[in-house]
Amino acid sequence: MAFEEYLEDPVIQKYLHELVGPKGMPVAAAPPEGEVTDEELAEELGLELNDVRRALFILYENDLASYRRLRDEDSGWLTYLWTFEYDNIPEQLEGEMYELYEGLTDRREYELDHQFYLCEACGIRFEFEEAMDFDFECPDCGSQLESMENTALVDAMDDRIDALVDELNIDVNA
Template identity: 40%
Template sequence: MLEPDSFVVKEYFRKRIGDEGLKIMMTVPEGEITDEEIAKLSDTKLTAVRKTLYRLYENRIAEYRTERDDNSGWITYLWRFNYTNVKKIMEDEADGKLAELNGQLEEEQEGVFYQCECQRVLFEEAAADSFLCAECGTNFEYVANDDLISSLEGQIAKLEKWKEKIKNE
């Protein structure tokens, strides 16, 4: 299990829920707590706390149960964090992004691309249209994609390094 105060976890959640959301997340003690108590502890507006909790709930990090007050009939939400899901969620997201980037890299490496003023197409499509764009009427010109391939390779390497960090935490 990744620790909630680990640098990798903090950076991941800072990107997903922002600094205020991270502050809220780091304020919550072990066990169950109401959103009102979280707002007091983190010195944050209740609406911001609820927004953060719902986003964390969508990602299976925050969980809640409800209690009904017998006297008033009010429903109270008791929240708690499930940090056991953090590592799996981070790895799954990295795997999905890696698959997407690797697919895009493969397309770029295997394809020959042409571009007009409005779109970028494969050679076969440009040739089928006699190298004239049906949408804007301009000619398709060959476009090199070496820079894009290098950029994709860099993004993949960076993501694989990040994924390795997750495994080692």
């Protein structure tokens, strides 16, 4: 996929937005080719320098940007030249999908292995042992705790897990 195509892909746009947030999105969504300083980016995009630096650092932490330092021989000041590296975004997204799969399968097991009680007035959910410790009364409002059915939640997890298994070609029989 060409560099420009990455930036047009809505999944990649959402991924970048989740990483850098709305203030950093102009930095992530329109990276120049080659090296650029944070000051040049801030001026070009009309953004606060701190917002640009924050976005660059987040991109750096996620292996989507790199920098090299140059020291001005006269002043001793350091200049950081940034380069954007979006070629590994598909692999990072795939890695996050595997993490989501593992998290959902763990949470599904937790939901199946526990019995829950709900305070309908407060919307607080308790495991059986917690509910028993509170004599099946909400510690916040004193309402009676009701047994909670979580089948719909488990079914939704199953649907998402099945979709991830298909998309990632996971062999669940292995």
